[in-house]
Amino acid sequence: MSAPLPSDLDIANAATLRPMSEVAAQLGLTDEHLEPWGRDVAKIDLGVLDEPAQRHPGKYVVVTAITPTPLGEGKTTVAVGLAQGLARLGHRAVVTLRQPSMGPTFGIKGGAAGGGYSQVVPMDRLNLHLTGDFHAITAAHNLLAAMIDNHLHHGNRLGLDVRNISWRRVLDVNDRSLRNIVVGLGARQDGVVRESGFDITAASEVMVLLTLATSMVDLRERLGRIVVGYTTAGESVTADDLHAGGAMAALLIDALKPNLLQTLEGGPAIVHCGPFGNIATGTSSITADLIGLAHSDYVVTEAGFGSDMGAERFFDVKCRVGGLRPDAVVLVATVRSLKAHSGRYVIRAGKPLPDDLLAENPADVEAGLPNLRAHIGIVRRFGVEPIVAINAFAEDRPSEHAVIEALCTELGVRCAVTRHVAEGGAGAELLAEAVVEAAGHDNDFDYLYPLDLSLASKIETIATEVYGADGIDLSPAAARGLRDYERLGFGGLPVVIAKTHLSISSDPSLRGAPTGWRMPVREVRAAVGAGYVYAICGDVRTMPGLPSSPNAERVDVGPDGAVTGLS
Template identity: 80%
Template sequence: MTTTALPTDLDIARAATLRPMDDVAADLTISPNHLEPYGRDVAKIDLAVLDEPTQHHTAKYVVVTAITPTPLGEGKTTTVVGLGQALQRLGERAVVTLRQPSMGPTFGIKGGAAGGGYSQVIPMERLNLHLTGDFHAVTAAHNLLAAMVDNHLHHGNALGLDIRNITWRRVLDVNDRALRHVVVGLGARADGVPRETGFDITAASEVMVLLTLATSLEDLRLRLGRIVVGYTTDGKSVTADDLGAAGAMAVILKDALKPNLLQTLEGGPAIVHCGPFGNIATGTSSVMADLVAIRRADYVVTEAGFGADMGAERFFDVKCRVGGLVPDAAVIVATVRALKAHSGRFRIRPGKPLPEGLLTESPDDVEAGIPNLEQHIAIIRRFGIEPVVAINAFPEDHPSEHDVVRAACERLGARCAVTRHVAEGGAGAEELAEVVMEACEQESHFDFLYPLDLPLADKIERIATQVYGADGIDLSPAAAKALREYEDLGFGDLPVVIAKTHLSLSSDPTLLGAPRGWRMPVREVRAAVGAGYVYAICGDMNTMPGLPTSPNAERIDLTEDGGVVGLS
């Protein structure tokens, strides 16, 4: 098959002509006095726009998710951008809302997260690096709290923190293996109390998640105050409010709460805000960004991290619940490459060339991977949302392989479209846009997977059985004990996030396709009280994606893309 190589993403981005930011904002009826420019091509949106009356109707709300990805990713971000560009080409007022990339993975195997080819958010370099400094603000606020923990210990520990049960580590937005485990407080008495701790990557910070979920500055301040930094010897939680840190943290984050306005390659508005990891946290852009966008557009297209099992479930049960948001359609990105991988006949490794057989025409291999797609369609339907399958076409694909996916979707009663937005921009996604618009006209019956008053263990089991396809859960003694303690502490009405490998519907990354007959092993349960959820750690602790831990816990050292984590 003969293909013409695209210019690099960077070359494409640098060749683009950017629209003035006032014009981009005008597409969303945001006036210049509500913009705070950061240079010529990026601006923050003043939150006062939320109080400004608008004549516009509420936008159709579309989330882009995927089948279970390979370590290389299947192109959700490019699909979000391509779909947004295509909707604009069809005369609709569309805006895309995305997470900001973490600089750790940007300089690693994963690379940037601005999209790709002719479906990018620009300016690419600004987006993938410092942007408006939000990540640095999260880092500073997080580490201020860590410093106040150690300062409290130094001045006598009046709250009685158990030095062996301090759960608040430090963060940094670069990969630095040497900081994974550290000892602080060495030196003279004035240098603090010696203890073991460590660094995680900023995208794994609880502060990042609660910034994502905050609905106002006041809500942000309350969430910061509820952060649990550790426990006393008798099991009482110690919070940021107990340490008197939350007000100062809120001041540091005041500007970071404002969403960032950029543009797509075709000049449409793109709001980029926050960046929590999707394997251990919510994996979505902010509630604030979507609240701004949904009142000022015809369509808001956003993204949920990883597949429909991890990303979409949390998007629905956590983000939509917090923001009062109701999705109209969900796009499931599928690639021939990933479906072949889920046949179990190929092995894809980060940083290594693709297996030669993966690029050979083989409808049979695609068909063997269809059960994974089928499970993700079922997950979306479980929430009462209409699924649309987007076949993200690669140059190495063959029409016969796309035909297999189309036939499977027809069999399953799901809408489907081939999209070539990477090579062709919005024009290549017009078929997808038309199908999504059609899906949005169908009545939505959105509902959450569980009520908040369901016991925590039952919430975990419902997610395991109805989303991941497990037969049930196996709680370790430590996990069962933690669940009882959290409910006694009043955390029982929080939603649940499952922290597990993203490379399988199961908790075992080697089980591809749609595994059946397995049970989800819940090794440990922790509370992210500030963010407002409990997370259950499932599977092999040594092969799971990176997760903030207490000093005494085993470390987990893989990032979202299967590479070595954020401080590794």
């Protein structure tokens, strides 16, 4: 095995960053398009989208994955490495990514700036606040929550049913003790007593609609359409009914502008938004991608979790809203994840990998191939041919990579081993070449379902055609909720399935490509401002907790003011 790499933070801190004007120039942007936030970060003025196009739109590449282990399989590092690899081949490339949430940064997972020599820098700025977008979203979300309780306190003119208010509060910190709370305790002037709770900011509907908004006008309209609850007569109550949408928009003026950073090799990286992948789109913003497509040869973006969740929502929600069309899909696979799908190992976040899993064992990789085969089928269901990226780890063996390559040959799928973490863009050149080849061919991209299907039929279509379920089982509450949403005029919205990311199914214990199961839908909710209805299938936590030894214990500041301990 090769010598271990320095830590991600050490690599990031050793980098010599290019001036932001030079980074922006690679996108054809000038200083008049930028709003500097310190020396190494800038906001991009959305006015750039109103300027006449100077070139043909770039190619649109999305990075997704097979079903991940709790550790993740490196979609972000692949996206960054691929953008660097494309640049080494002489193409103008930009990577567009979600902003990391500080909850996971201080919890188990750590930051989300990439890894090794395929990172977005400055790492500490990216993982800690960046330009304050998450705080603006938190403030806008909680302003609406405050105005709901204020409305109740002053007589409840709209007739909100206090037992049917869906708008909770948010915070960008993992804090399990806030999942369920009671507000309004104390004297009468302290408000109306009712149950509520907190979600993490990434799970806020404000975060998602900011991701999908294409302009300030669109953002303002979406904010106004947010449904906060229902009257005793079953009618929806919106943010604009509470006269809150305008003030919320005022708090989000700067947050609507994407953030420009750079990769370790000095290429442009646009970082914007950070929706919760289990219950939302799990992608960066439409505006970031539109800017990239207008000013580069290739836009490399990422869709959260596996293709069953991230890619499906990317195609059916984000591409539909933004009028976007993918030119290539990269499907990340790892030896360790395929071994996990053999069912012979247990991988836990925050714990070392089992020793047996690190040993050479092509048979275990082969036993996990049904999961890769299923994800290839999912991508093909949308009319796009995937490129399988084998994200190589130091403990991998050539014999194990050969098992994956053999399946790809059997299925007629492009495949490349990528060593971008250890080697940067040079390690991703083979993958970049495969992407260029794939993106040069037309595809038959189409959505999974038409919007005029019933909500229940849309949910069942995803469950059967993407997840491989035999059908769905609606709880009485879910069936009633779907009928109510269609009565209220929400039936034409797309749907999102809130489920585990650890299985293609809705049961996290099922590995590989499960068959012979039905998906239970216990509850449905409407994110009307964001523009979709989501079905809750399983236990999905929207406010994570901290582990016994969180990453926060290791983060500190040195005498020179430099952050230490980030991972």
